[in-house]
Amino acid sequence: MKRHITIVLILLFCSMLQAQEKQQYLHLTVGGGLHNLSYNLQNGTQSGKFGKTINAGYSYFFTQHWGIQSGLGLQWFNAHSTINFLSATPQVDIDGENFEFRVNYNNWQEKQQALFLDIPLTLQYRHALSNKISLQGSAGGKISIPISSSYTTTGGSITTTGYYSRLNAELSNLPEFGFTTTTDSYNNKLSLRPSYMAIADLGGLYSLSPKIDLYVGAYINYGLNNALKKDTKEIYQLDAVYNGVLASTQTTKVTPMSLGVKVGIYFRLAKTREIKIAVELPVITQPAEPAQKTDTVIVSQKIDTVSKIVVEQPVIKDPTPIEKEKRTEQPLDTVSTITINFTQNSDKTIHEEADKLKELTDMLKANPNQCLQITGHTCNWGTRKNNLRIGLRRANSVKSKLIKQGAPAKKIFTESKGEAEPLVPNTSEVNRKKNRRVEIKVVKCK
Numbered sequence: 001m002k003r004h005i006t007i008v009l010i011l012l013f014c015s016m017l018q019a020q021e022k023q024q025y026l027h028l029t030v031g032g033g034l035h036n037l038s039y040n041l042q043n044g045t046q047s048g049k050f051g052k053t054i055n056a057g058y059s060y061f062f063t064q065h066w067g068i069q070s071g072l073g074l075q076w077f078n079a080h081s082t083i084n085f086l087s088a089t090p091q092v093d094i095d096g097e098n099f100e101f102r103v104n105y106n107n108w109q110e111k112q113q114a115l116f117l118d119i120p121l122t123l124q125y126r127h128a129l130s131n132k133i134s135l136q137g138s139a140g141g142k143i144s145i146p147i148s149s150s151y152t153t154t155g156g157s158i159t160t161t162g163y164y165s166r167l168n169a170e171l172s173n174l175p176e177f178g179f180t181t182t183t184d185s186y187n188n189k190l191s192l193r194p195s196y197m198a199i200a201d202l203g204g205l206y207s208l209s210p211k212i213d214l215y216v217g218a219y220i221n222y223g224l225n226n227a228l229k230k231d232t233k234e235i236y237q238l239d240a241v242y243n244g245v246l247a248s249t250q251t252t253k254v255t256p257m258s259l260g261v262k263v264g265i266y267f268r269l270a271k272t273r274e275i276k277i278a279v280e281l282p283v284i285t286q287p288a289e290p291a292q293k294t295d296t297v298i299v300s301q302k303i304d305t306v307s308k309i310v311v312e313q314p315v316i317k318d319p320t321p322i323e324k325e326k327r328t329e330q331p332l333d334t335v336s337t338i339t340i341n342f343t344q345n346s347d348k349t350i351h352e353e354a355d356k357l358k359e360l361t362d363m364l365k366a367n368p369n370q371c372l373q374i375t376g377h378t379c380n381w382g383t384r385k386n387n388l389r390i391g392l393r394r395a396n397s398v399k400s401k402l403i404k405q406g407a408p409a410k411k412i413f414t415e416s417k418g419e420a421e422p423l424v425p426n427t428s429e430v431n432r433k434k435n436r437r438v439e440i441k442v443v444k445c446k
Contacts, residue, residue, distance in 0.1 A: 023061040024269040027071075030054050031219060033260015035077045037112055039228070039251045043085035049078035049111070051258060053219075055118070059266075064381055065125055069138055073118035074147075075221075077256055081245050083108040083156075083235070088163070091238055093177070100163040101178075101238050102170070108156035110245050114149035114192060116256070118142050120199060128382075131393070132207045136215070139200040144256065146227070149190035151244045157183045158236050178238045186242040195227040195256050205266060213266040221258045228254035338440040340398065357398075360440065361405040364412075371411040371445040374398050379432035380419045391416030394438045411445060 035051020057071025083105040091101040122140030129135055159181040161172040172179050203217015230252055233243040245251065338360075364370060376391030395414035403409050424431040 023067070025059040025061075025213075025266045026057070026269060027059065027215065027264055027266040028056050029215060029262045029264025031260050031262025033219075033258060035075065035258040035260070036256070037077045037079040037114055037227075037246075038223075038255045038257050039079070039246070039253060041081060041083070041245070042250050043087075043105075044081055044083035044245075044250065046079060046081045048257075049080055051076045051078050051260075053118075053258070053260070053262065055120075055262075055264075057120070059124060061124070061126065065127060067124040067126070069122045069124050069140075070120060073120065073142075075116045075118055075144065075258065077112075077114045077116070077258070079112045080154075081110050081112075083110075083245070083250070087234065089234060091162075093162075097164065097166070100165070102161045102163055103234070103236050104159040104161075105235070106157045106159065108158060109154045110151055111154055112149070112151045112190060112246060114190065114256070115147045116144035116195065117147050118144050122199065126205070131390075134205040134207075134213075135202075136205055136217070137200070137202040140198075141224075142197050142199050142221075144195040144197055144223075146192040146194065149192045150187060151190055151246065152187040153185050153242070157181055160236070160238075178240060182240075186244070188242075188244060190244065190246055191229040191231070192227050192254065193229055195223045196225050197221045197223050197256065201262070203262075211268045213268070215264045215266055216261070218261050219259070221256070223255040223257055226253045227256055228252070340438045340440070357402055357405055360442075361402055361407040363442070364402075364407050369445050371413065371443055372402070372407075373441045373443050374412065374414045375439045375441070376414070376416045377421060377423070377435055377437050377439065378419050379435040380422070380426040381432065382419075384418060387418035388416050391418050398438050398440065 030053070032050060032052040034048050035053075036048025038048065039046055053073060053075045055071060055073035057069055057073075059067050059069045061067030084107060085105055087103045087105075088100045090098065092098055120140060120142035122138040122142075124136065124138040126134055126136045159172070161170050161179050162174075162177065163170045171177065174180070199219070199221045201217050201219035203215055205213040205215050207213050228246060228251070231243070231247045232249055233247055235245060235248040235250060236242055246254065360372065364372065374395040376393070376395035378387040378391050380387075382390070392414065395416060399409075399412050399414050402412060419426075419435075422431075422435045423437065424434050426432050426435060
């Protein structure tokens, strides 16, 4: 049964990848907060310190809201321990006499540092709150591989003595026998293993441009396994060897964990795909001038922006008398429609079309009785209220470009139908792309 469920889930996932609009991002984030090599001491206290993280990643959204993310990152952990206790271990001196080697740790302090290489894999969810702001969250796991780790003592003192029970005497201040007081500083490498961590983050995206988003959010990482290679040594030995807290019997488990905030930049990657739409512009007539032959306009559109409009001029032949008569009799209220498609939640697809809409501007100037009706449409994603707003923004965006070209504002009217009048059924992403559009109709002025 489990095998069948797994196969079904894989097939569903693959079908989603094929059917939905795919968005891809590269992103770079930096952050910082509490990064702790969390462990419990048998005799002492432990705390985490400030650490930082740097991450570079790739996100692939296979639906409007859902995607996956992976990449590489570096994460710095810092911890601090303080010890106050007396240890006693049985020893034998050079004369074969049994005694207790006593070590008194007086406010002894040690800090540990570790650098991990992170390889994450998370599921992402994104929801647009407005045209500029989106909410984004992710959850998953990662492998954290230790690159370097070490400890350094930072304060306190260690006093060693020898207690002989047969004599009921405690010997001290005999450095030649290992009985002394030290405040020396020690440092050495730690022995850690890879950590498997559960991770999550939540934040917001603010659109700086059609290709760049600013990210601000919070993150949490929690180790699921023991990252410490256990050892049974004492912190400080009779031969004056210092082993460190994490190599001693004082702790048996290390759990890396971090909590903080991060900021970053998301770069949207858009694959270019061309969609060609042929439309006919209305005839522009002038008194005492012969009618002009209609032009064919080819609109070549990228996924993100309408990238170019190429006007192909056919060979103009002298019209026959019958053709002249037909063209002269053509009414000015003949409706011609130009369709411009948009990507999801976008009203910026015509920002490069200042020169390309000149044909419509010239037509309005030359024909006093003709006006433009611009209608914005959307697919069925989102709420009805939000889709009406998006459709109107698209229509007004086209109107603004025409006015900048010199078209009379009073002859251009805008409206939004939202998702109410789809060109084709919203049954696939291919059809939804067709429905995300603006229609420009040339009509007789009232």
